[in-house]
Amino acid sequence: MISVTLPDGSVNEYTVGITAGEIIIDIEGRKHDCIAALVDGEEKDFSSELVTDCSIEGISVYSDAGMYILRHSAAHLLAQAITELYPDAKPTIGPPIDRGFYYDFADLEDFGSDELKKVQKKMHELARKNLQIIRIEHTESELSSMFENNPYKLEIIKERIDEGTGSTIYSQGDWFDLCKGPHVHSTAKLMHVRLTSVSSAFWRGDQNRDKLTRIYGLVEPTKDALKATMASIEEAKKRDHRKLGKDLQLFHVDEDVGQGLILWTPRGATIRTCLQNFISEHLTRQGYHQVYTPHIGKLDLYRTSGHFPYYQDSQYPPLVEKEMMSKLAHEGCSCGELSNMMAAGDIEGYMLKPMNCPHHIKIYSSQARSYRDLPLRLAEFGTVYRWEQSGEISGLTRVRGFTQDDAHLFVTEDQIANEVLGCIELVQVIFESLGMTDYRVRVGLRDPDSSKYVGDSDKWDRAEDACRAAASSLGVKWSEEPGEAAFYGPKIDFVVRDVIGREWQLGTVQVDYNLPERFELKYKGSDGEMHRPVMIHRAPFGSMERFCGVLIEHFAGKFPTWLSPTQxxxxxxxxxxxxxxxxxxxxxxxxxxxxxxxxxxxxxxxxxxxxxxxxxxxxxxxxxxxxxxxxxxxxxxxxxxxxxxxxxxxxxxxxxxxxxxxxxxxxxxxxxx
RNA sequence: GCCAACGUAGCACAGCUGGUAGUGCUUCGGAUUUGUAAUCCGACGGUCGGGGGUUCGAGUCCCUCCGUUGGCUCCA
Missing domain, CATH: 3.40.50.800 (Anticodon-binding domain)
Known part of the structure; x- marks a missing residue:
């Protein structure tokens, strides 16, 4: 016999080898809504046999963990259906996600919405068969031969599975998949699935590797729940800012003007003006100075800042001076050579500014500065241009020209903590006064393995500490995310979701030791010596375009009176x-x-x-x-x-x-x- | 940039397997003068995203470019 601790703290005796599912039925009754069990805090299948003393509780299908298991099993069902209908297709990976599941297949081409329907029908068929889902352990070499025709699975086996320990497969009917589980115990639990879309993905998320066909789907425990989910998706589409932007005449994008270039129509411009005025009030209160700078600057400026070499591929090409062009032409420079020079940066010219910081830095350095001038806070609604990939451009949230509610603070080392705090408090105040409480805070740190960052690690450490400290004092949940830093410094981002569940970065605060170094910024300290200031970049809205897009969805077009285009x-x-x-x-x-x-x-x-x-x-x-x-x-x-x-x-x-x-x-x- | 789907009037859409475009709303003109989500009549409006090709004939088939959407990748 084994002693099993139940959720209410009581202890029952069971025979050795009893399954988790049998105990759940024993304690929850036959009509329970559990689909797996938590044994000693670990998720287990119902079929898993218990041989030692342990604690157990059911995982309800209505819990987050339960839904993940259900979605994961639905992904398997999808792969089974695909394999039966398209025997050449090779399943790769298929995880559960926050809103359903997907599965990526290789060698599944020309797959469209007709095929999607066919596959969904097959899935229902398989679900109705009530196939038992069985977990079987195998050694590494057994697995390798089972998946010998699937190079993707073999790659996973080779990388992740030790020869000694082996791993498991889950089988349902004739079909099986490499998987750690857990899963629901029968395909009958997966009746309420709906395939939603087909798209593509790269194997291992790497552009240079194989293209895969990704199929997305939804699954719910009941018919009604599926219906409700579908309805809420439909409802969300109605508040999509692209639709509302058209209906309410807020903005227009014209293909003759260019992809991702927003034309603010009078109604939308009103909203934007109100928001800018709102921010300006806060700026004045907090001791900022507003400045204006032009939309272009010399290439050299961005060589010094590091933006030109680092972000070459995502900038509009340089504007080359006429004289330079004719000089090159005289020298017999071909178009190909010219293009190479541009790519290498071996050319003089101007750039549409991708950032406002260099211009603000030049305002700082236009005068001799002393410690008495600091912190110096320069703010501008500065419009910047970036060559976003064409496939990325979307509505107001991802555009090629946008206006940042930007500011740069030039501070002394010991002012950093306080000023960063002031910045994130400003972001918080602004978010809260708009009723946007559903955001998360992300502290972006450098990725220790990467060489893309500039500056010495000593300063990085200090800047990262300042960000952590500021984030913790914020009083909201925040997460550290290695690899999410800017190339010149760590940052604190405020991230929100749009109506279709995509996350967007809005407000941001970044500590930067690097640019002051590159531009050799100085101030005279109270000790009479020259010192280097530290810069803080901050933008509470991030981009006016993106923020307005999110705001349109947040209010579903029904703006508060003060923001309403027509009141x-x-x-x-x-x-x-x-x-x-x-x-x-x-x-x-x-x-x-x-x-x-x-x-x-x-x-x-x-x-x-x-x-x-x-x-x-x-x-x-x-x-x-x-x-x-x-x-x-x-x-x-x-x-x-x-x-x-x-x-x-x-x-x-x-x-x-x-x-x-x-x-x-x-x-x-x-x-x- | 990559994969897939899509692009018909200002907007929402119809147009079967090729035979030179329709509906509703909007707009405009009449009639009506109305009490809180559909008053009637009439008219205007489209070289069917651009270009090329196949064909006696292309909105419909093929190629190409542009754009949109969903993902992937990227995001200072």
């Missing part, structure tokens, strides 16, 4: 109220409120329908009654109404709501109380 839409019920409506319009405008009027001859129902799509904070409905007593009828976004509001009263309430930057319009009491 008030005035709708007249008939032509009789046109004059009154225009009076109100001009009064609102005088008060600095963004208002529009629709005094056309459509019915009020139609006007509401048409204007709703712009999500103004409020609509004012004007009929005979309002004209008679000089009032307005206020309509909220959800259709709730507040009739007979005296105009001046409304304006003062509205102005207060705007000045307070309330996160939701709330001048109309909700019907639901």
């Amino acid at each position: 008030i839409h005035i709708l007249t019920i008939s032509q009789k109220q046109v004059e009154y409506g225009r009076e109100i319009l001009s009064k609102l405008k005088q008060e600095g409120i963004r208002a529009e009027i629709d005094d056309g001859d459509n019915t009020i129902g139609k006007k509401i329908r048409m204007h709703r799509k712009f999500h103004p904070a409020y609509m004012l409905i004007l009929g005979e009654e309002e004209v008679a007593n000089g009032s307005v009828s206020v309509r909220a976004r959800n259709g709730d109404q507040r009739a007979g509001v005296e105009l001046n009263q409304f304006i003062s309430e509205l102005t207060e709501e705007i000045n307070n930057k309330n996160s939701t319009p709330s001048l109309v009491p909700s019907r639901e109380g």
